[in-house]
Amino acid sequence: MTDSHFSRRSLLRYGAYGAGAAALAGTAASWDRLTGADIPGRDDGSLVVATLGPAYGPAAIRTLTEGFKKVHPDIKLRINAVQATDWSDFFAKILTQIAAGTAPDLVYVATEGVQLFAQRLGVALDKWVKRDADELREYFADVHPSLVESMMYEGSLYQLPVEFNAADIYLNHQVLKRAGASFPAADWTRDDFTTLLRDMKKSSGSQFTPYFWTNRLWGGVVPWLFANGTNLLSESKAPGGSWLWDSFYPAADRQGRGGGYRWTTPQATHERVEEAYDYLASLIQEDLCTRPEGGNGQNLIGVFSTGRVGVTPAGGFWAGGLNLAGMKNGSFDVQYFPRWRTQRMQFGAAGYALLRTSKLQDEAWEFIKFASRRDTLMRLFETNQTTPARRSMLTADRYREMGPSHWQVFYDTLDKFPDTGPIPAPPQVAEVEQVLLKHTGTALASRRSVAPALRRMQSDLEKAMERDV
Amino acid sequence: MTNTQIPAVRPQQQVPEAAPATRPSARERGTRLLAALFLAPTIVGIVIFTVVPIVGSVVLSLFHWNVIDSPTFAGAANYREMVNDSTVLVSFRNTLVFMVLAVALQLLIALTLALAVNGRMPVWLRSVFRSAFFFPLILSAASISVVMKYLFNQDFGVVNWGLGLLGIAPVPWLTSENSAMAAVILVYVWQQFGFSFLLFVGGLNNIPKEIHEAASLDGATGLRKHLSVTLPLLSPTLLVASVVGIINALQVFEQPYVLTNGGPGDSTRTVVMVIYETAFEQLRFGEASAVGVLLFVLVMAVTALQFRLSRRFVHYQ
Numbered sequence: 212m213t214d215s216h217f218s219r220r221s222l223l224r225y226g227a228y229g230a231g232a233a234a235l236a237g238t239a240a241s242w243d244r245l246t247g248a249d250i251p252g253r254d255d256g257s258l259v260v261a262t263l264g265p266a267y268g269p270a271a272i273r274t275l276t277e278g279f280k281k282v283h284p285d286i287k288l289r290i291n292a293v294q295a296t297d298w299s300d301f302f303a304k305i306l307t308q309i310a311a312g313t314a315p316d317l318v319y320v321a322t323e324g325v326q327l328f329a330q331r332l333g334v335a336l337d338k339w340v341k342r343d344a345d346e347l348r349e350y351f352a353d354v355h356p357s358l359v360e361s362m363m364y365e366g367s368l369y370q371l372p373v374e375f376n377a378a379d380i381y382l383n384h385q386v387l388k389r390a391g392a393s394f395p396a397a398d399w400t401r402d403d404f405t406t407l408l409r410d411m412k413k414s415s416g417s418q419f420t421p422y423f424w425t426n427r428l429w430g431g432v433v434p435w436l437f438a439n440g441t442n443l444l445s446e447s448k449a450p451g452g453s454w455l456w457d458s459f460y461p462a463a464d465r466q467g468r469g470g471g472y473r474w475t476t477p478q479a480t481h482e483r484v485e486e487a488y489d490y491l492a493s494l495i496q497e498d499l500c501t502r503p504e505g506g507n508g509q510n511l512i513g514v515f516s517t518g519r520v521g522v523t524p525a526g527g528f529w530a531g532g533l534n535l536a537g538m539k540n541g542s543f544d545v546q547y548f549p550r551w552r553t554q555r556m557q558f559g560a561a562g563y564a565l566l567r568t569s570k571l572q573d574e575a576w577e578f579i580k581f582a583s584r585r586d587t588l589m590r591l592f593e594t595n596q597t598t599p600a601r602r603s604m605l606t607a608d609r610y611r612e613m614g615p616s617h618w619q620v621f622y623d624t625l626d627k628f629p630d631t632g633p634i635p636a637p638p639q640v641a642e643v644e645q646v647l648l649k650h651t652g653t654a655l656a657s658r659r660s661v662a663p664a665l666r667r668m669q670s671d672l673e674k675a676m677e678r679d680v
Numbered sequence: 681m682t683n684t685q686i687p688a689v690r691p692q693q694q695v696p697e698a699a700p701a702t703r704p705s706a707r708e709r710g711t712r713l714l715a716a717l718f719l720a721p722t723i724v725g726i727v728i729f730t731v732v733p734i735v736g737s738v739v740l741s742l743f744h745w746n747v748i749d750s751p752t753f754a755g756a757a758n759y760r761e762m763v764n765d766s767t768v769l770v771s772f773r774n775t776l777v778f779m780v781l782a783v784a785l786q787l788l789i790a791l792t793l794a795l796a797v798n799g800r801m802p803v804w805l806r807s808v809f810r811s812a813f814f815f816p817l818i819l820s821a822a823s824i825s826v827v828m829k830y831l832f833n834q835d836f837g838v839v840n841w842g843l844g845l846l847g848i849a850p851v852p853w854l855t856s857e858n859s860a861m862a863a864v865i866l867v868y869v870w871q872q873f874g875f876s877f878l879l880f881v882g883g884l885n886n887i888p889k890e891i892h893e894a895a896s897l898d899g900a901t902g903l904r905k906h907l908s909v910t911l912p913l914l915s916p917t918l919l920v921a922s923v924v925g926i927i928n929a930l931q932v933f934e935q936p937y938v939l940t941n942g943g944p945g946d947s948t949r950t951v952v953m954v955i956y957e958t959a960f961e962q963l964r965f966g967e968a969s970a971v972g973v974l975l976f977v978l979v980m981a982v983t984a985l986q987f988r989l990s991r992r993f994v995h996y997q
Contacts, residue, residue, distance in 0.1 A: 303960035310747040331748045417844060420835045501835055502855040514836050641961040653945035656857070664945075680746060680963060 264294035316569035335367035351459035363471030366451025370562035376526025426503035441483035444474035477672030527598030540614030741969035758970035794880035825938035883917030
């Protein structure tokens with residue numbers, strides 16, 4: 212302060228200003244003001260449902276809220292569409308809400324988070340399913356048991372699947388034609404696949420990539436591991452679940468079912484895993500596919516629809532996506548993932564998980580049932596942005612406009628290949644996925660990098676699986 | 681001045697008489713009170729938004745906490761785990777490498793361009809350059825990184841397409857351990873150098889013309905003039921630019937997260953990325969806080985070292 216001679220008059224004047232300001236602040240503080248409690252639905256007894264924002268636009272939210280209000284006018288509902296880039300980002304935001312004491316009652320959870328939520332946060336739906344068995348019979352008759360089993364954990368059911376996506380192979384007809392190749396048969400093999408990629412490469416320019424894939428848990432390396440009869444983590448079934456299978460599924464569908472999947476011991480150094488990586492490394496070496504870091508879903512639709520990519524793994528969600536990108540029915544099609552040692556395929560499913568912290572558990576169950584109704588899903592999935600979990604919804608009418616021609620592949624992936632299963636997603640899924648992504652990048656630098664990278668992956672996976680979430 | 685006029689005791693050795701210990705006057709108390717009142721909002725803000733989170737992080741680093749369950753005391757276990765975690769150690773190494781290269785490049789480019797723009801140039805053109813160089817800084821780092829990811833894409837990127845026209849083979853910008861860090865640094869520097877550039881332009885404008893004229897009269901030409909006159913007089917600005925640059929670089933997150941997600945392998949994984957992944961993806965908030973505390977100590981140490989070294993090379997007019 213430069214002026215050390217502060218007059219009494221000045222002090223009085225500034226004091227008066229200060230007092231005035233304090234009086235104003237006091238007045239303002241005494242007024243009603245906006246707080247977190249003023250957010251519509253906050254603390255007003257509403258049933259709060261958290262969904263993945265990008266997948267749930269305003270129309271979807273309206274469908275759910277208005278539809279539910281008609282059925283249950285007595286239950287207030289608030290849909291909280293959480294914006295997130297992917298499932299792990301979405302779960303992180305939900306967990307942050309829980310930590311802040313503003314947990315939703317229901318969370319839309321995909322396979323990536325089923326076991327994490329079931330183990331730490333979720334409520335088993337068994338008692339309600341048993342109670343409303345008659346009402347649910349129609350639902351289970353319409354939904355493949357593999358999808359239901361993927362939502363079970365240690366013998367209990369935690370979610371009713373409403374959608375799923377299996378990693379099938381999409382092909383660009385323009386590129387097939389250019390390569391002089393025909394559409395592959397349903398039982399095509401890994402060698403047929405490689406030959407097709409080579410034909411595509413030969414007939415296209417340097418700015419063309421025959422096979423585009425994304426490095427992630429769903430649709431990355433995992434489909435090749437499944438096709439080669441192996442997995443990242445050893446897979447088994449938990450005991451139990453007969454209360455559900457015996458009640459809702461015929462004997463043929465019950466065979467081999469259990470109480471949900473268990474993914475335990477890492478097996479990244481298994482020879483079949485190494486084979487799968489070695490195969491992908493050879494494709495990269497031949498310039499037949501993208502390097503793992505080069506692939507991401509954001510620009511995939513653009514490059515596929517413009518004929519710069521020949522084939523890519525994707526689920527039913529792509530039918531709608533390609534249509535939005537301007538691809539007409541007939542310009543693309545879909546086929547099963549190629550056979551290697553097996554033709555077992557992978558999928559991810561999603562449904563609503565009920566949180567333990569919810570004080571509206573009965574109301575939440577009513578919403579779960581409403582959200583799995585056929586009429587609700589018909590309104591929700593009009594644009595083919597996913598594959599409905601209900602078999603009856605996959606009809607020629609649904610795909611007549613948009614395509615693909617072989618739309619039956621979506622559900623037949625489950626029906627014709629009963630061993631098709633969920634991506635490996637134990638409660639430690641976040642770290643498992645991170646380890647997978649990281650070491651896949653290093654493993655595929657060259658064919659010589661595969662074995663050392665898989666050894667490091669194995670070590671990191673072991674550490675990850677030892678940790679309690 | 682003659683010898684007889686030299687005081688017996690040199691001024692700095694004169695010991696002033698101790699002032700009698702008296703209570704401050706009412707005026708002084710009023711002044712202090714007023715100063716405190718003016719400072720209060722800032723101090724309260726710093727305490728709430730800086731001190732409390734820092735203390736909170738230090739406390740949290742001594743616990744295991746996964747958000748879902750209650751925290752359990754872990755003592756130094758999180759720190760032990762941190763120093764045994766190769767990913768954490770690699771991320772610190774990456775961050776330091778990134779800091780050195782990115783800040784050096786950023787300052788070099790900014791200074792070169794500031795000198796160029798500060799030279800003989802029409803005023804309107806100078807304004808155009810200033811705006812153009814500053815523009816990337818006001819954009820979202822995440823948005824820029826998304827666009828750059830497309831540009832640098834090995835298979836479909838515009839950069840490799842351009843190289844292809846020149847007959848150069850595609851470069852795996854973001855997919856090779858040899859080039860990914862370079863690509864991340866390029867994107868970061870492209871966005872950040874505008875800040876240092878503006879600081880240097882301001883600093884150059886503050887150098888009196890007379891000093892340059894005097895140097896010219898002494899026969900100094902372009903480079904000699906810059907080395908002997910411009911740089912020493914610009915050293916306070918250089919200090920500020922390097923301190924801010926280093927603090928920002930040590931906390932880099934968006935560019936490597938969006939461009940490479942830390943890959944290939946761990947080659948572009950930074951400390952802040954590890955903190956984010958450990959806390960929000962793996963739900964290990966205690967371990968993440970321990971890494972955060974170490975980063976805080978590192979930033980403080982590097983900044984303190986800079987100020988210490990600045991005594992040697994910073995010249996104030």
